[in-house]
Amino acid sequence: MRKVYLDYSATTPVKEEVLKEMLPFYTENFGNPSSLYSIGLEAKEAVENARSQVASLINASPREVYFTAGGSEADNWAVFGACDAFKEKGNHIITTEIEHHAMLHTFEFLAKRGYDVTYLPVEEDGRVNPKVFEDAITDKTIFASVMLVNNEIGTIEPIKELAKIAKEHGVIFHTDAVQALGNVPIDVKDLGVDLLSMSSHKIYGPKGEGALYIRKGLKISNFVHGGAQEMGKRAGTENLPAIVGFGKAAELAKENFDEHVKHLSELRDYMVSEILRRIPDTYYNGSKEFRHPGNANITFEYIEGEAMLILLDQKGISISTGSACSSKSLKPSHVLSAIGIPVTRIHGSLRLTVGDPTTKEDIDYVVDSLEEVVSRLRQISSVDTKKGW
Amino acid sequence: MALYNDIVMDHFLNPKNVGELENPDGQGVYGSPVCGDMMQIQIKVEDDVITDARFKTFGCGSAIASSSMATSMIIGKEIEDALKITNKDVIDALGGLPPVKHHCSVLADVAIKKAIWDYADKHGKTYKGLEGFDPFQEEDPDAEEEIPDEE
Ligand code: FES
Numbered sequence: 436m437r438k439v440y441l442d443y444s445a446t447t448p449v450k451e452e453v454l455k456e457m458l459p460f461y462t463e464n465f466g467n468p469s470s471l472y473s474i475g476l477e478a479k480e481a482v483e484n485a486r487s488q489v490a491s492l493i494n495a496s497p498r499e500v501y502f503t504a505g506g507s508e509a510d511n512w513a514v515f516g517a518c519d520a521f522k523e524k525g526n527h528i529i530t531t532e533i534e535h536h537a538m539l540h541t542f543e544f545l546a547k548r549g550y551d552v553t554y555l556p557v558e559e560d561g562r563v564n565p566k567v568f569e570d571a572i573t574d575k576t577i578f579a580s581v582m583l584v585n586n587e588i589g590t591i592e593p594i595k596e597l598a599k600i601a602k603e604h605g606v607i608f609h610t611d612a613v614q615a616l617g618n619v620p621i622d623v624k625d626l627g628v629d630l631l632s633m634s635s636h637k638i639y640g641p642k643g644e645g646a647l648y649i650r651k652g653l654k655i656s657n658f659v660h661g662g663a664q665e666m667g668k669r670a671g672t673e674n675l676p677a678i679v680g681f682g683k684a685a686e687l688a689k690e691n692f693d694e695h696v697k698h699l700s701e702l703r704d705y706m707v708s709e710i711l712r713r714i715p716d717t718y719y720n721g722s723k724e725f726r727h728p729g730n731a732n733i734t735f736e737y738i739e740g741e742a743m744l745i746l747l748d749q750k751g752i753s754i755s756t757g758s759a760c761s762s763k764s765l766k767p768s769h770v771l772s773a774i775g776i777p778v779t780r781i782h783g784s785l786r787l788t789v790g791d792p793t794t795k796e797d798i799d800y801v802v803d804s805l806e807e808v809v810s811r812l813r814q815i816s817s818v819d820t821k822k823g824w
Numbered sequence: 825m826a827l828y829n830d831i832v833m834d835h836f837l838n839p840k841n842v843g844e845l846e847n848p849d850g851q852g853v854y855g856s857p858v859c860g861d862m863m864q865i866q867i868k869v870e871d872d873v874i875t876d877a878r879f880k881t882f883g884c885g886s887a888i889a890s891s892s893m894a895t896s897m898i899i900g901k902e903i904e905d906a907l908k909i910t911n912k913d914v915i916d917a918l919g920g921l922p923p924v925k926h927h928c929s930v931l932a933d934v935a936i937k938k939a940i941w942d943y944a945d946k947h948g949k950t951y952k953g954l955e956g957f958d959p960f961q962e963e964d965p966d967a968e969e970e971i972p973d974e975e
Binding site: 737738739741742745746748749758760761763765782814815816817818 | 826827828836837839842843853861862863864879880881882883884885887888924927928
């Protein structure tokens with residue numbers, strides 16, 4: 436059976452070249468980067484090399500990049516570190532309704548501890564209106580966080596504009612760039628952000644590794660305490676092979692950027708147009724213009740996403756859904772809700788994300804399979820597909 | 825690896841009794857598309873015995889499997905016996921559902937009772953198993969126990 440993975444926003448496979456770089460650091464080059472003899476110093480050098488590779492991908496200086504155990508830790512550090520460092524100044528935080536749970540749940544935690552959190556609504560295309568952002572700022576606002584690219588609908592947020600407004604008001608600005616990294620151009624200097632979170636496993640690097648960009652001159656509190664690693668800011672013996680892998684993945688992402696974006700957007704556009712053309716009662720959710728090149732989010736009316744997911748899985752296809760039935764909380768996707776998609780349409784929504792290994796044949800197979808699965812479930816559905824709701 | 829056990833998968837992939845009956849003697853629709861799930865059950869009745877049943881479901885894999893199993897379980901049963909079947913019986917017959925999916929089987933349970941109530945109402949009949957049953961109940965999503973979001 437053909438296997439087609441179309442969930443590259445969930446995670447990506449580690450590239451061969453990346454794995455090759457990593458392997459020696461599990462065995463021969465296993466030194467602790469804090470040790471002062473040769474294999475320790477060599478390990479240290481490898482970490483610094485990776486730091487430069489990651490920094491280069493976002494046009495930062497290497498000293499502004501701190502490795503973490505993944506994107507969620509980077510997000511948590513940014514929030515706790517900044518909100519703690521500036522707590523004398525105020526207790527107000529601004530974010531959006533469509534952030535990743537790594538952000539939302541962290542804010543919920545702080546909200547229970549005396550912080551006041553404003554969740555900005557977004558427009559129909561998923562973008563934050565800079566005017567609405569500016570209006571939300573008070574003299575108590577210390578921290579704002581808006582993701583660079585949304586994980587469900589791929590919307591690219593106007594970060595440069597938002598960061599500029601934040602700066603004018605003396606508010607620390609963070610962006611979660613986990614989905615953006617390697618997929619949209621990132622230049623931290625041009626964006627003007629103070630903090631930016633990254634993850635390795637979304638760019639064909641290993642899982643369990645990430646980084647936080649902290650603008651030079653900005654001091655935030657530490658999050659993981661214990662040792663002098665990461666220039667005294669993040670304790671814990673470095674995950675050496677993963678850091679090396681992340682570095683290599685970042686280098687490749689930079690090298691192949693144009694080709695990668697072209698490949699993804701061509702296949703994504705082809706897939707979307709084929710689905711909308713061949714399958715009736717389908718809707719493309721989110722922005723057409725400001726979008727992650729590999730992301731598609733489509734509603735298939737009258738049927739439910741988890742049922743689609745399982746039937747597609749039977750055909751070797753991996754995708755994800757925003758349906759309430761598929762989440763452990765039985766709540767529909769908070770992102771699709773925020774852009775005003777009715778619950779019934781969220782129910783039948785699928786997220787399909789293409790990646791570097793995806794081919795046109797894969798897409799044809801997926802569209803054929805979708806056509807079959809959708810018509811099968813519509814026959815079972817209690818909603819009259821001719822009359823509609 | 826699959827999300828559900830083999831029996832559930834089989835009833836989901838090859839559901840029995842899908843569709844609509846020509847002149848159903850009773851029909852029940854339960855759930856609301858606003859809560860996400862909706863199920864329709866139709867029955868044929870002869871001499872107080874359910875001779876046929878059909879379902880249509882807008883819902884997840886376990887809702888479809890539950891509908892398939894529940895309709896299979898009531899066909900050929902006396903109405904009073906069919907009314908004794910609970911959603912727990914449907915879950916057991918399916919070899920178990922994940923806890924978060926138990927409510928999907930409740931849909932089938934209520935939709936069947938609604939179909940029988942409809943039949944009883946139209947034919948001026950009363951059944952002991954329908955005592956205390958509210959045919960106009962709305963699905964109440966808040967009635968579900970809170971399940972923490974682990975994503
Ligand atoms: S129908 Fe929604 S979880 Fe089963």
